[in-house]
Amino acid sequence: xxxxxENVALRTAFGPALLSLAQEDPRIMVVTADLGGSVxxxxxxxxxxxxxxxCGVAEADMISICAGLASEGAIPFxxxxxxxLGRAVDHIRQGIGHNKLKVNIVGSHGGISNGMDxxxxxxxxxxxxxxxxxxxxIVAPSCANQVENAIRASVSQSAxxxxxxxxxxxxxxxxxLPVFTSATEEFQIGRAIKRSEGSxxxxxxxxxxxxxxxxxxxxxxxxASIDFLEVHTVQPLDEDAIMASVAKTGRVVTVEDHFIRGxxxxxxxxxxxxxxxxxxxxxxxRDYARSxxxxxxxxxxxxxxxxVSAAIEDVLTLT
Amino acid sequence: MGRPPGHAGAFVDIxxxxxxxxxxxxxxxxxxxxxxxxxxxxxxxxxxxATPIRLDLWLTEQAQNACACCIRPTRTVNCSxxxxxxxxxxxxxxxxxxxxxxxRGASRCSSxxxxxxxxxxxxxxxxxxxxxxxxxxxxxxxxxxxxVLSNVVFIRVVSLGPAAQVPFxxxxxxxxxxxxxxxxxxxxxxxxLARIARVDTLKSLWASQSGHPGSSLSALDVMITLYFGGxxxxxxxxxxxxxxxIFLLSQGHAAPGYYACLAxxxxxxxRELETLRQFGSRLEGHVKRGITPGVxxxxxxxxxxxxxxxxxxxxxxxxxxxxxxxxxMSDGEQQEGSTWESVMFAGSHQxxxxxxxxxxxxxxxxxxxxxxxPIMDDLPGKYAAFGWDTHEIDGHDIxxxxxxxxxxxxxxxxxxxxxxxxxxxxxxxxxxxxHWHHGKITNDLFLEAMGALDESVSPSPDESWVPGATPTPxxxx
Numbered sequence: 061x062x063x064x065x066e067n068v069a070l071r072t073a074f075g076p077a078l079l080s081l082a083q084e085d086p087r088i089m090v091v092t093a094d095l096g097g098s099v100x101x102x103x104x105x106x107x108x109x110x111x112x113x114x115c116g117v118a119e120a121d122m123i124s125i126c127a128g129l130a131s132e133g134a135i136p137f138x139x140x141x142x143x144x145l146g147r148a149v150d151h152i153r154q155g156i157g158h159n160k161l162k163v164n165i166v167g168s169h170g171g172i173s174n175g176m177d178x179x180x181x182x183x184x185x186x187x188x189x190x191x192x193x194x195x196x197x198i199v200a201p202s203c204a205n206q207v208e209n210a211i212r213a214s215v216s217q218s219a220x221x222x223x224x225x226x227x228x229x230x231x232x233x234x235x236x237l238p239v240f241t242s243a244t245e246e247f248q249i250g251r252a253i254k255r256s257e258g259s260x261x262x263x264x265x266x267x268x269x270x271x272x273x274x275x276x277x278x279x280x281x282x283x284a285s286i287d288f289l290e291v292h293t294v295q296p297l298d299e300d301a302i303m304a305s306v307a308k309t310g311r312v313v314t315v316e317d318h319f320i321r322g323x324x325x326x327x328x329x330x331x332x333x334x335x336x337x338x339x340x341x342x343x344x345x346r347d348y349a350r351s352x353x354x355x356x357x358x359x360x361x362x363x364x365x366x367x368v369s370a371a372i373e374d375v376l377t378l379t
Numbered sequence: 380m381g382r383p384p385g386h387a388g389a390f391v392d393i394x395x396x397x398x399x400x401x402x403x404x405x406x407x408x409x410x411x412x413x414x415x416x417x418x419x420x421x422x423x424x425x426x427x428x429a430t431p432i433r434l435d436l437w438l439t440e441q442a443q444n445a446c447a448c449c450i451r452p453t454r455t456v457n458c459s460x461x462x463x464x465x466x467x468x469x470x471x472x473x474x475x476x477x478x479x480x481x482x483r484g485a486s487r488c489s490s491x492x493x494x495x496x497x498x499x500x501x502x503x504x505x506x507x508x509x510x511x512x513x514x515x516x517x518x519x520x521x522x523x524x525x526x527v528l529s530n531v532v533f534i535r536v537v538s539l540g541p542a543a544q545v546p547f548x549x550x551x552x553x554x555x556x557x558x559x560x561x562x563x564x565x566x567x568x569x570x571x572l573a574r575i576a577r578v579d580t581l582k583s584l585w586a587s588q589s590g591h592p593g594s595s596l597s598a599l600d601v602m603i604t605l606y607f608g609g610x611x612x613x614x615x616x617x618x619x620x621x622x623x624x625i626f627l628l629s630q631g632h633a634a635p636g637y638y639a640c641l642a643x644x645x646x647x648x649x650r651e652l653e654t655l656r657q658f659g660s661r662l663e664g665h666v667k668r669g670i671t672p673g674v675x676x677x678x679x680x681x682x683x684x685x686x687x688x689x690x691x692x693x694x695x696x697x698x699x700x701x702x703x704x705x706x707x708m709s710d711g712e713q714q715e716g717s718t719w720e721s722v723m724f725a726g727s728h729q730x731x732x733x734x735x736x737x738x739x740x741x742x743x744x745x746x747x748x749x750x751x752x753p754i755m756d757d758l759p760g761k762y763a764a765f766g767w768d769t770h771e772i773d774g775h776d777i778x779x780x781x782x783x784x785x786x787x788x789x790x791x792x793x794x795x796x797x798x799x800x801x802x803x804x805x806x807x808x809x810x811x812x813x814h815w816h817h818g819k820i821t822n823d824l825f826l827e828a829m830g831a832l833d834e835s836v837s838p839s840p841d842e843s844w845v846p847g848a849t850p851t852p853x854x855x856x
Contacts, residue, residue, distance in 0.1 A: 091690075110697055116727075121686045121720035128690020131675065132698075136690075151717065154680045155687060159668045 061205050061243030067236040068204035070268075071168045074232055075100030077208035078137065082108060085215070089129055091115055092139040093122045099139055099168050099232065119148040126163040127155035135162060135215055141174065142167030142183025142231060149189060156227050157195050164214055164228045165190075170200070170267065171317025172345070172361070173234040175354035183231075184345050188322020190229040191295050197221050198295040199249055200231040202270035204239050206292070207232075209247035220250050220296055233268050233317075235354045240271050252298035253290040260284035261372050262305040264291045264328060265315040269343075269363070273315060276365040283372045294324055302328065303335050311375045312340040315368055317358075320344040339378035341371040564607045564855075566777045571852060572643060573603040573777075577805045578834045579639040579846040583652040583662075585825045586846070587635075590656060590664065593815040595636030597740035597774070597800035598707055602626075602640045604780040605705055612702075615645035618672040624702050625675050625691050629684020630709035630738060631665035632817075638662050638671070639846070643855075646673035649847030682715025684708060685735060689721050692733040692793075703788075706735040711743035713755050719765075725793040726766025734787040734794040738774065740802040742813035762795040774798030807831055 062068050082088040082104060089111045090101060096114060105112040115122045119140055126136040145152070145167050156163045167186045174181045190196050201210045214228040245253075255270065256277060261284045265273050270290045273280065280286050287305045291297065306312060312332065314325045325342035332338050349361050358364055564572065576599055584590045605611045605626060614620040628637050635655055642649040647661065654660035661671050665679030676687045688706040695702045712718055725733055737758055741748050749756050759769045768790045772779040780798070787794035802816065803809025806828040820828070822840065829836045836843040 113693065115724055116720070118717075118720035118724070120682070120717035121689070121724055124683045124686025124717070124721065125690035125693065125724070127676065127683075128687040128692070129694050130690075131687070132691050132694035134694055150680050151683055151686070154677060155683055158677045 061208075062239045064239050064242065066204075066239045068239055069234060069236045070201055070204055070207055070232040071099045071234055072236070073100075073204035073207040074166070074168070074211075075102065075104055077211050079104040079107060080208060081211055081215070082111065085135070087133060087135040088215075089113070089134045089136045090139055091122050091126050091129070091136055093117055093119045093144065095140050095168070098141070099166065101139070119144050120151045123148045123151035123163070123165075124155050127151075127159055127161050130156075130161040130163050131159075135164070137164045137166055139166045139168070141169045141181060142186035143169070143174075143181050145183075145186055146189065152190075153193055157193050160195065160225075162215075162223075162225050162227055164230060166230045166232060168232040169234040170231040171233065172349045172357050172363070173268065173317065173354055175235075175349075175352050175357045178351040179348040182349055184317075184319040184348070185322060186229075187231065187294055187316075187318050187324070188326070191322060191327060196227055196229050196295065197223060197249065197293065198229045198231070199293050200266040201247075201292055202265075202267055202290060203237070203241040205241045205243045205245070206247050210249070210292070213247060213249045218249055223249065231267065235268070237268050237271055238275075240274055247292070250293045250296055250298055252301040253292070254301075255288040255290050256281075256286055258285035258287040259308055260311065261286055261375060262302070262309045262312045263288040263315065263368075263372070264302065264312065264324060265289075266291050266294060266324060267317055269315045269317060272358075272365070273368065276368065279365060280369060280372060283369055284376055286372070291324060294327060297327055297331055299331055299335070302331060306332065306336060306338050310338050311378070312338055313343065313368070313371045313375055314340065315343040315363075315371075317363060318344055320346055339375055341375040341378075343367050343371050566781075568852070568854065569604055569607050569777050572607055572855070573600050574805075574832055574834075575849050575852075576603055576636065576639040576643055578829065578832050578849055579642065579649060579652050580636045581806070581820065581825065581828050581832075582844060582846040582848075583639065583655040584635050585820045585822075585844065586653045587656040588819050589817075590635050591632040591817045592635070592806070592809060592820065593742060593802040593813070593817070594630055594633040594709060594738060594740065595639075596804045596806065596809065597802050598630070598633045598736075598738040598798075599636045599640065599804070600775045600777060600800075601707065601736055601738070601780055601796075601798055602628075602637060603643075604777055604784070606640055606644045608777075608781055608784070610703075610784050611705065613644070613673070615673070618646060622700070622702060625688070625695075625704045627676055627678070627684045627688050627691075627704070627706045628666050628674075629678055629688075629706050630681065630712055631678025631684075633707070633709075633738070634662070634664065634666045637666065641671070641673045642846070643851070644673075647671070649851075650845065652846035681709065681712040682717040685718055685721040685725075688733055688735065689725050689730060692725070692730045693728070695732055696730065702732065704733045706733070708735060708737050709743075710737055710739045710741065710748050710755070710758070713737060713758065714752055722762065722765045722767070729766070729791065730793045731791050734784065734796065736774075736796045736798050738798055738800055740800045740804075742802045742811075742816055744813070744816050746813055758797050759795075762797075767793045767795040769795045769797065771797045772799065774800035775804055805832055 078088065078090070078101070090096065090104060091113045092101070092115070094114055094117050096105060096112065101112065113125065115125055122138050122140065126138045129136045145165065152165065167183055169181060170183045170186065172182045187198055190198050199210050199214060201207050210230065214223055214230060217224050255274060263273060263286050273288060277286065277288070287309050289301060289305055312328060314328050316324045318324070320342050323344065325340065325344055329340055332340060343363060345361065349357055577596060580595050580599065581592065584592050611624045611626055613623045628634065638652055638655065641647060642652055651662065655662045656664045663670065666674045667677045668674055676684065678684050685706050685708060688704045692704040695704065708718065739758065743751060745751065759771050763769045768787070770783040770786065772783050774780065783796045787796070801810050802812060808824065808827060809815040826836070826838065834849065842848060
C-alpha cells in the first residue's frame with residue numbers, strides 16, 4: 061500500500077486497486093466514457109483487454125451497456141467524471157436503479173478537485189443526485205489507502221446493504237493528497253470512522269476534507285473541542301454513530317466539497333430533524349466555482365480552514 | 380408431410396425427399412434449442428447457379444451416446460438446383476455434416492458435462508452441451524444418415540438466394556413422420572397467433588381502460604414471429620435459462636401487445652392479461668424487469684434498450700455463447716440521442732449477434748413522425764452509415780420478417796430491420812391514427828375491433844371479453 065505522508069491521488073489509486081480485485085474476480089469489468097486513463101486503468105486494460113470497454117464520449121450508453129453486462133452476470137464499473145453523470149441520470153435511474161441491477165458507478169474528479177478545468181468539470185451535485193434515487197449506496201474514500209478497501213467492500217456482502225447485488229456510487233478526487241490512514245485501518249461501508257474525540261461540536265466530513273480537517277485539527281480545537289467523524293458512506297449514513305456524537309455535543313458542522321443542497325449537509329439535517337434536532341452549519345459550495353488551482357480555489361470559495369473555523373464558531377452561538 | 384419449397388428467404392419446409400434423405404424422424408419431444416447454422420461458402424468454379432441454403436436442425440435432448448465436441452460441421456456446400464441434382468451434390472452436403480463428425484468419439488471425450496455448440500466466426504465448435512448421436516465418417520448415402528441424425532426432430536431449410544430449391548434426392552429411404560417443433564410455426568399459424576394476440580391485447584386494454592394500443596398492435600407481428608418462428612430460443616418454464624436468447628422491448632409502451640405474446644408463448648396465463656396496469660398486477664403499464672416472467676429489462680424511457688442490448692450482446696460474445704439479442708425500438712425513439720450512441724458502438728464493434736427493429740408506424744404522441752422530425756424518414760441510410768446491415772420490410776408480412784431475420788443470423792455485423800407498420804394494425808378505426816398511440820377503448824369501440832379481427836364476443840361484457848377466451852390452437856397446446 062502507500063506510506064503515510066506520501067502524496068497519492070484517489071483516482072490514481074483506483075486503477076491498480078480495481079486490477080487487484082479483477083485478478084481475483086472474473087466478473088469485474090470496466091466501461092468508461094473515454095476517461096479510463098484518468099483513473100489509472102492502463103494496467104487493467106492491458107491485463108484484461110476484453111474486460112475493458114471504452115464506449116466513447118457517450119455516458120448514457122455507458123450506463124445502459126453496464127446494465128446489459130450486469131444482467132448477464134458481470135460486475136461492471138462505469139467510469140467517468142462525476143460532472144458528466146448528470147446527462148445519464150435517466151439511464152442510471154431506469155437502467156440500474158429501477159432494474160435493480162448491480163453496477164458500480166465511479167464519479168471521479170469530484171467536487172472542485174478538477175480545479176483548473178473549471179466548473180463544467182466540477183462535480184458539485186453528484187452526491188445529491190445519487191442520494192435522490194432509491195437503491196444506491198454512496199461511498200467517498202478520503203485517502204488512497206482506503207480505495208482498495210472501498211472497492212472490495214463495494215462488491216461484498218456487508219451490513220447494512222448487501223452490495224453483492226446492489227449498486228454503488230464511488231466518488232473519487234483528482235489531486236494528490238497526503239496519505240494519512242494506514243493500509244490496515246478497517247474500512248466498513250456504512251460505518252463512520254472516529255478521527256478525534258471531543259465534546260463541543262460534531263464535525264462530519266468525507267473525501268479530501270477529512271485529511272484537510274486532520275491537518276487543521278489543532279487550529280480547530282482552539283475554537284472548540286471537536287468530535288470528528290469521517291462519514292465516508294454518505295448513503296446510508298451511520299446514524300447511530302452520528303447521533304451518539306450529537307448526544308454528546310448538541311451541535312453539528314458538516315464539511316464537503318459539494319453544493320450545499322443535496323449532499324451530506326442535507327442528509328444529516330434530515331437525520332437530525334427526525335431523531336434529535338440540533339443546530340447545523342454546513343461548509344459547502346453556494347454556487348458554481350471557477351477555474352483555478354485546486355488548493356487556491358478551495359481556500360477562496362469557502363472550503364478552506366477559515367470557512368470551517370467560522371462554521372464552528374457560528375454553530376457554537378446557536379445554542 | 381412437407382410442403383413444397385416457398386419463396387426466397389421464407390420459411391421453407393423441407394420436402395419429402397429432403398426429409399427422407401436426411402433423417403429418420405421417429406422422435407418427438409423437447410428439442411434441444413440450438414441451431415446448427417451452416418454457412419455458405421462458394422466453391423470456386425462449381426455450382427455457380429447454386430442456391431445457398433441454411434439448414435437448421437433441432438435435436439432431441441435424448442440424443443444418445445456421443446459427445447458434441449466430436450461433431451463439427453464446418454461448412455456448407457453449394458447445392459445445385461433441383462433440375463440438376465446429383466447424388467454427389469447431395470452426398471457432399473451430407474458429408475459436410477458428417478465428415479466433421481470424425482473425431483474422437485464419446486468414449487474418448489474427457490468431459491461428461493452437458494455442453495452446447497458455439498458459433499465462432501462462422502464455424503461451429505461444438506464444445507458444449509447437447510448429447511448428439513455418434514457419427515461415423517463414411518456416410519455418403521443419405522439413407523445411412525438416418526442413424527446418425529436420428530434425433531433430429533425438425534429441419535428447417537431456408538433459402539438464402541433468389542431461387543428456393545430444395546435439392547435433395549432420397550434413395551431408398553422411407554418417408555418420415557415429420558413432427559414440427561412446437562415453437563417453429565409456419566406462416567399461416569403465425570398469422571393466426573398474431574390475430575389471437577391482437578384480440579387478447581385489445582381485451583386487456585379494454586379492461587384497463589388505459590394503455591398503448593397503437594404500438595402494441597403495430598409491433599405485434601414482429602414479436603409473434605420472433606417468439607413463434609423459432610428465432611427466440613426461450614423457455615417459459617425457466618425464464619432465466621442461461622442459454623436463452625434475449626428480447627428487449629425498448630419501446631416499453633408496447634407492453635400490452637408484448638404481454639399478450641408472452642402469455643401465448645406460455646410465460647404467464649392468458650387470463651392474467653386482464654390485470655394490466657392494475658395495482659398489484661405483474662403486468663405494469665410499461666415493461667418491468669423482475670416482476671413479469673420473460674421481461675429482461677424495464678423500459679419506458681426511450682433510448683435505453685439498445686444500449687442494454689449492446690451490453691448483453693458484448694457479454695454474450697465475450698463468453699463465446701451462441702445466443703442472440705433482439706431489440707425492438709420505436710421510430711420516435713430514434714430522436715433520442717442516446718439511441719445513436721448505442722448504434723455507433725454496435726457498428727464500431729460489429730456486434731453480429733445483435734438484431735434490432737425499428738417499428739416505423741410513422742406516429743408519435745404529438746403527431747406524425749414525418750411532420751415532427753422529417754429528416755429521420757430515411758432510417759435505412761442512417762443505420763447503414765453506422766455500419767449496420769440494414770433491411771426494410773413490411774412489418775406485417777410474416778414472410779418478410781422471417782426473411783430479414785434469417786439474413787441477420789448469418790450477418791457479420793449488427794442488423795437493423797426497419798419494419799414499416801401501421802399504428803393500430805388490425806383495427807380499422809385505429810390504423811394510421813396517432814391519437815391511438817394511447818387511448819381508451821369504449822365498449823362500442825371494443826366490439827367494432829372484435830368484428831374487424833373476426834372474433835366473436837357477446838354484445839355486452841362477459842366472459843368472452845376476457846383475455847384468453849379464444850381457445851389456444853390445438854397445434855400449440
